[in-house]
Amino acid sequence: MKQSNKKHILARYLLVVGFMLMFSSLIIYDTFKTTVIYAHQWESKADSLWLDTTEIEPERGKILADNGTVLAANMNFFTARVDFGSAGIKDDTLRRYLPALCDSLAAFDPNKSKTAAQWKAEILEARAKRKTSFRLFKKLSHNEFEHLKQFPFFNKRQRESGLYAEKQNARCKPYGMMASRSIGNVSERVDTVYNKATGRRRIVSHGYHGHSGLEMALDSLLYGVPGKAQNIQLTNNAVKWSIVPAISGYDITTTINVQLQDILEEELSSMLKESNARWGTAVLMQVQTGEIKAISNLEWNEEAGDYVEGRNNAVLGYEPGSVMKPISMMVALENGTVKNIDAKWETGAVWNYCGRPIKDPHGGAALSPREIIEMSSNIGMSKITVQAYGNNPDGFRQQLVKMGFFEPYHSGIGGEMEPKFAHLPNNNGGRVALTRMAFGYTTEIPPLHILGMYNAIANDGKYVCPHLVKKLSRAGEPDSIVPVRYIRRQVCSPENAAKLRQCLHDVVWGPHGTARKWVQSDLVEIAGKTGTAYIIGKDGRYGSTKRLAFCGFFPYSHPLYSCVVLMLGADRGAGASSGVVLKNVALKMYARGLLDNKSDYRVTAAGHVPAAPTLYATDSKSRAANLNNGIGLKTAKVLARPGAGASKVVPNVVGLSAREAIGRLERRGMTVRTQGYGYVVEQSLAPGQRFTRGEMVYLKLKN
Structure with missing residues (x-):
């Protein structure tokens, strides 16, 4: 019996040993095949893994305002998460700190989307459920995440x-939507690459x-130059080692x-709100340099x-309407069709040309070129143009080509289009199109x-190129400054520019000017032209x-x-809509002393300061008494201050x-400090509480 068991044990032992030897x-x-045969x-595969390089995306440059204020920049944000499947978390510790933690999270949440x-x-x-990725908040700043780490329970290791x-x-x-469309947006550029060997597709990012x-x-300037990194094996781990450093993009000062x-x-x-318009666009430019100081595009x-x-x-093309007339008049002055802007031209109310009538709601029996612009006469402008180019309709376009009207500005605004004028045949159809x-x-x-052309009229005929870029810099050091660029040194003579300025002045200040009721101001003298196009x-x-346009x-x-200024669908005329926008912009600039003027007093047309004001008002009875009794004024009145409390x-x-x-807080007399970017999500002083003048209020901003 014992001998039999011994045999069975030996057999099993030999079987186990045999399997172990085989394995x-x-x-x-x-091992031999891997280390010797293959x-x-x-x-080769190991070398490809370690020697293969990957691209390092460069830091994108900032877009700055003319004084260095940041308009667009890269920011690091953090999404805060918790790994509740971590073995280091102890249930009793979590439950002990949970009430205080939840109170802190509820107070920290700017949207107040969850209660404690x-x-x-x-x-x-x-x-x-032992979730390994429980999201708390997204798009936190570095300071906000550091603050989150100080909450109960999270302040543990x-x-x-x-x-x-x-x-x-x-x-x-x-600055949110301020000039947002002109500043533009960025997105990730990706390609799908197909691998024939594996039959799989993979997405490759190009930054x-x-x-x-x-x-x-x-x-191309903002993006910079990508770098290269290589996988390097160190003692304890592998790292990406930069072999060609990335070069940051240029900071662009606009x-x-x-x-x-x-x-x-x-x-x-x-x-836009007042006139129920569909959309509006406006551009403000410095005359001598062509610098675009402000640009806005708003739509409902x-x-x-x-x-x-x-x-x-x-920068998109539209039929401009009558704002084209001063440009047509510039062509007529330059080619000699018009020499005297006060000489009369026969116009009338209806002109039948090549079988197509032109009606003139603003016309008269005979008008001078000045009056044609002032009253916006379609017939007058058509007759002047036909006299020069009736036998060669395409000559009008050719003259504009010589003047540089069709040359691209390369202003820096994405999507910029060039003017489109059809080549006109020398027939009645071409002649009718010429009049239009x-x-x-x-x-x-x-x-x-x-x-750009109106700016040339204001600039004695010098046709400067509108542009948005002022200079380039890198790492705080200026690299290059964009100079003033001319489309034409003289698109028209200074004498003709002066005549055109007089014509545009009449539009606002003349007795029949189409903008006289809305654009005139005693503080800022404005010249320009209305334009309406169905x-x-x-x-x-x-x-x-x-x-509806005004330029x-x-x-x-x-x-x-x-x-x-150009608006679509306003419920009033061009002068009363677009013209008023331009006038109000000019008045606000005057009020801030931005037109080479002093904004703290008013000077009369004769250049003298008024001897005495005509109205005295105060919200204090004691001040009124001081004025009346102290300096002999008998007209000081006590008026209630709106919203004084x-x-x-x-x-x-x-x-x-x-x-x-x-702006709202500083007008009340408070000092403001901000943290973050975007919109206000929290203010340190509660709304409705009283404050002392100059008191500090802290605002927390978040996109």
């Missing part, structure tokens, strides 16, 4: 709390590039002035229920090109909806700024943009 033999064989293949009880329920559920962050890079605009506005137009941009956007938005958005930054209509071109139909001209409907015919410059005696309490600015909130 060992296979291991030895595979050694070169594995070594809801946070508690979600955290307990995540812990029960990372292994005991499970708190961690995912780093993300985003392009931010501290973040601009796809609109300045971000797109100057992408010509945009934040103060002027704010004024332009506010006035355009106000008029049904979902938002408000006017928002829309497509860049300033003379007063702004059968063409497509971007408002920016109209502004738009073509889906049926291919002109409907009742109009585009001009100010102050008239020494032009500093030129401006164009409200001005002594802190306003609610949560939800406002940074500039709106700062």
Whole structure:
């Protein structure tokens, strides 16, 4: 019996040993095959893994205002998460700190989307399911994440709390929608690569590039130069070692002035709302340099229920209407058709030319070139143009080509279009089209090109190129400055430019000027031209909806700024809509002393300060008594101050943009400090509480 058991044990032992020997033999064989037979293949694969290089994306450059204020820049954000499956988390510790933690999370949440009880329920559920990725908040700044780490339970070591962050890079605009369309946006550029060997497709990223506005137009400068990194094996781990460092993109200083941009956007938005227009665009430019100081594009958005930054209509082509007439008159002056702007031309109310009548709602029996522009006569402008080019209709376009009218500006605004004028045949159809071109139909001209020509009129005929870029810099050091560029040194003679300025002055100040009722101001003398163009409907015919334009410059005696405003579908005329926008912009600039004037007193037309004011008012009876008794004034009146009580309490600015909130608080007399970028989510002083003048209020901003 014992002998039999011994045999069974030996047999089992031999069987186990045999299996072990077989398994060992296979291991030895595979090791030999790997290290000897196929050694070169594995070594080649290892080399490819370690020697293969990867691309390092460069830091994208910033876009700055003319004074260095940041308009767009890369920012690092963090998504805060908790690994509730971490073995280091102890249930008793979590439950002990949970009430205080949930209170902190509820108070920290800027949107107040969850109560402390809801946070508690979600955290307990995540812990029960051992979730490895429970998201707390996204798009936190570095300071906000560091603050989160100080909360109860999270202030433990990372292994005991499970708190961690995912780093993300985003392009931010501290001023929100201000000039947003002109600044532009960025997005990741990817390609799908097909591998024939594996039959699989993979997505390859080429980094973040601009796809609109300045971000797109100057992408090659902003993006920088990618670097290269290689996988390197160190003692304890492998790292990516930079073998060719990435070169950061250029910081681009634009010509945009934040103060002027704010004024332009506010006035355009106000008029759009007042006139129920569909959209509006406006550009403000410095006359001598061509620097675009402000640009705004607003359109109605049904979902938002408000006017928002829309497509860049300033560089898209439209039939301009009568704002084309001064440009047609410039052609006539340059080719000698018009020499004396006061000489009369026979016009009339209807002119039948080549079988097609032209009606003139503003015309008269005979008008001078000055009156043709002042009263916006379609017949007058057509007759002048036909006299020069009736036998060669395409000659009008050819003359504009010589003047540089069709040359691209390369302004830095993405999507810029060139003016479109059809080549006209030498027949009746071409002659009829010529008359329409003379007063702004059968063409497509971007408002920016109209502004460029008006700016030349204001600039004694010097045709400077409108541009948005002022200088390039890298790492804080200037690299290059963009000089003033001329499309033509003289698009017209200084003498003809002076005549055109007089014509545009008459539009606002003449007895029959189409803008006299709305654009005149005793403070700023403005010259310009109204323009109205009916738009073509889906049926291919002109409907009742109009585009309304005003283009001009100010102050008239020494032009500093030129401006164009175009609106679609306003419920009033061009002067009362677009013209009023330009006038209000000019008045606000005057009030801030931005037109080479002193804004603290008014000077009369004769150049003398008025001897005495005509109105005295105060909200204090004691001050009124002092005025009446102390200096002998008998007209001082006591008036109630609107909202006097409200001005002594802190306003609610949560939800406002940074500039709106700062303006509202500083007007009350408070000192403001901000943290972060975007919109106000928290203010240190509660709304409604009283404050002392100069008291500090801290605003927390977040996109």
